[in-house]
Structures are given as C-alpha cells and as structure tokens.
Amino acid sequence: MKVAYWYNNKDIRIEEIPTPIPGPKEMLVKVISCGICGSDIVEWYRLPRAPLVQGHEIGAQVVTVGDSVKKYHPGDRVFIAPKVPCGKCFYCENGHYPQCTEVKERLPGGFAEHILVPEILVERGTYLLPENITYDQSTFIEPLACVVRAQRQACVKKGQSVMVIGCGMAGLLHIKLAKAKGCKVIAADINKMKLEFAAHMKADIIINAADNVSERLIVENGKKADIVFLCASADSAVEQAWRCVDKGGVIVLFAVPGPDKKVVVPINDFWMKEITIITSYYCGPTDISEAIKLIESDKIVVDDLITHRLALTDIIKGFQLVSDGRESIKVIIKPNEYKEKP
Ligand SMILES: [Zn+2]
Ligand SMILES: [Zn+2]
Numbered sequence: 001m002k003v004a005y006w007y008n009n010k011d012i013r014i015e016e017i018p019t020p021i022p023g024p025k026e027m028l029v030k031v032i033s034c035g036i037c038g039s040d041i042v043e044w045y046r047l048p049r050a051p052l053v054q055g056h057e058i059g060a061q062v063v064t065v066g067d068s069v070k071k072y073h074p075g076d077r078v079f080i081a082p083k084v085p086c087g088k089c090f091y092c093e094n095g096h097y098p099q100c101t102e103v104k105e106r107l108p109g110g111f112a113e114h115i116l117v118p119e120i121l122v123e124r125g126t127y128l129l130p131e132n133i134t135y136d137q138s139t140f141i142e143p144l145a146c147v148v149r150a151q152r153q154a155c156v157k158k159g160q161s162v163m164v165i166g167c168g169m170a171g172l173l174h175i176k177l178a179k180a181k182g183c184k185v186i187a188a189d190i191n192k193m194k195l196e197f198a199a200h201m202k203a204d205i206i207i208n209a210a211d212n213v214s215e216r217l218i219v220e221n222g223k224k225a226d227i228v229f230l231c232a233s234a235d236s237a238v239e240q241a242w243r244c245v246d247k248g249g250v251i252v253l254f255a256v257p258g259p260d261k262k263v264v265v266p267i268n269d270f271w272m273k274e275i276t277i278i279t280s281y282y283c284g285p286t287d288i289s290e291a292i293k294l295i296e297s298d299k300i301v302v303d304d305l306i307t308h309r310l311a312l313t314d315i316i317k318g319f320q321l322v323s324d325g326r327e328s329i330k331v332i333i334k335p336n337e338y339k340e341k342p
Contacts, residue, residue: 166232
C-alpha cells in the first residue's frame with residue numbers, strides 16, 4: 001500500500017509498504033477521506049517526530065477485523081480518533097483529556113491507503129459514522145471537536161459578541177458554532193477570500209485585519225468583544241486579540257505563535273479589567289461525540305468549507321495549499337478514490 005512519509009512541508013515521500021495484517025484485536029481500515037489540518041503544517045510542532053505519516057482527520061471503511069473484534073465488521077464506515085485518553089487519571093477525571101498521562105498508543109496517520117487500527121483504538125477510539133455523515137464530512141469531526149471544547153472552556157453563551165481572529169478552517173468552524181449558539185460574530189482576517197467565506201458563514205461583522213481592527217470593532221459592534229478566539233499565529237494577530245477584548249472578557253488562544261516568539265501580555269491592564277486568557281488544545285471523547293451530533297443534525301454544515309480534494313500522490317500540493325492559505329480552506333486527501341490527478 002502507499003503511505004506518505006512527512007519529513008517537512010516540502011519533502012513528503014510516497015512509499016510502498018506491505019499492507020498490514022490485523023492481529024486478533026486489531027482491524028484494518030481503508031482511508032476514504034483524510035483532511036489536512038492546520039496543525040499538520042506547523043513544522044516546529046511536527047518535526048520532532050519526523051519522518052512520520054500525518055493525517056488525523058480520518059473517515060475510513062473497515063476492511064478486515066481480527067478474530068476477537070466483535071464491535072465492527074467489514075464495510076462499516078468509521079471515524080477513528082488519533083489517540084484516546086485513559087479516562088481514569090487525575091487529568092481525565094478533571095476533564096483535561098488532552099493532558100492524559102496514560103496515552104501510549106497513537107493511530108498511524110491517515111495519509112495512507114490503509115491504517116492498522118491498534119487494539120485500544122478499536123475499543124475506545126472508533127466511532128461508527130451515522131448514515132447521513134459522508135466520509136468527507138467525517139474529516140471535520142476532529143477539528144469541530146476541538147472547537148466545541150474551546151467554546152465550552154470559554155463558556156460561550158447566546159447573546160455574547162464573539163470575535164474570531166483568523167478565518168481559516170478552524171476560525172470558520174468557530175464562526176459557525178458561535179452563530180449556532182446565538183452569538184453576534186465578528187470575523188477578522190487579512191485574506192479577502194477568507195473574509196468572503198466568513199460572510200457566507202453569516203458572520204455579523206467582517207473586519208479586514210489590515211485595518212485598525214479594534215477601532216473598526218468599536219464602530220461596528222458598539223463595544224469590544226466578550227470573547228476573542230485567536231485562530232492565527234501572526235504576532236499582529238496576538239496584539240489584536242489583546243486590544244479587541246472587552247472588560248470582563250475572555251481571550252482564547254486556539255492558535256499560538258511559534259515557540260521562539262515572545263508574547264508580551266498587558267497584564268496590569270487585564271488585571272484591572274478582569275480579562276481572562278485561556279488556552280485550548282485538542283479535544284476529548286465528549287467533544288468528539290458532540291461534534292458528530294452537530295454534523296449529523298445539520299446544526300453545523302461543513303460541506304461549504306471543502307475547497308480541494310486530492311490524490312495521495314498530490315499530497316505535497318495539498319500541504320502547499322494549506323501552508324499558503326490564500327486559496328484553500330479545507331483540503332481533503334482521498335487515498336483510495338483519487339488514484340490519479342483528478
Ligand atoms: Zn487537527
Ligand atoms: Zn487519563
């Protein structure tokens with residue numbers, strides 16, 4: 001089978017390896033759709049594990065199951081989480097699933113024709129796709145789950161003004177979810193195409209991030225934002241987040257600048273204004289179940305975010321599209337359906 005080994009964003013090698021045969025408690029799945037996540041292209045984050053097979057937004061079909069696997073059958077349509085928390089440790093018990101110290105096994109990446117699903121993920125990381133969720137839609141389960149978690153951490157409520165800085169795939173999902181919750185949504189980005197997407201997602205106020213963002217915000221919204229989601233890693237975006245949050249408000253660092261960047265927080269100002277800064281990283285099982293429900297019920301429509309579908313052999317192009325970010329939102333790799341360039 002073909003597998004894409006990622007060395008860095010410009011060096012991704014398609015290699016032929018033997019298709020694995022599942023042991024008694026494992027299963028083999030065929031990858032139908034796998035999204036390229038914004039985090040896949042963050043080299044400082046991924047390079048320590050390179051070369052690796054990336055891809056954690058996976059919609060797959062079960063091919064063969066080991067003798068002891070009773071829950072799944074060949075032909076089943078599934079989403080598989082890349083790792084599962086133990087559910088028992090101190091962190092899990094307190095809802096900090098992404099901080100679980102017991103995670104030992106990860107799913108091999110989805111940028112491959114097949115994946116061997118290890119026992120623990122067969123048992124607790126696999127979710128049957130409801131009939132009305134397509135494989136392409138299933139690639140949004142994991143990113144939407146991360147968005148669900150971040151909005152829960154920030155206690156997003158109906159009637160609040162929610163600002164999203166950075167309208168890539170994650171930012172647009174934040175816009176959709178905040179709209180679904182009945183918030184007034186302000187979208188900011190420097191890219192015109194992304195702002196058009198934000199408008200299409202019914203963001204109430206659209207601000208070109210090249211303008212004076214905090215000034216525009218007050219003119220258009222009448223006040224600063226109750227909650228600001230930072231979904232971009234540029235230094236200027238962080239500055240804007242500081243300036244756009246209202247008294248008593250919350251800033252959520254959904255994306256962060258690189259580790260070599262120093263961020264200065266106006267802490268005295270924030271102290272007097274009781275502004276909270278929180279971070280949100282990854283998601284947990286409850287968030288995944290909620291994301292599935294949101295997509296299944298059509299409360300969150302995701303099809304309108306898909307801009308590209310590519311063959312596995314075109315994966316470099318996919319990574320270029322996502323890194324560049326100017327003409328793509330969601331790029332999906334189709335390792336089995338698109339054998340040649342579509
Ligand atoms: Zn992701
Ligand atoms: Zn745990």
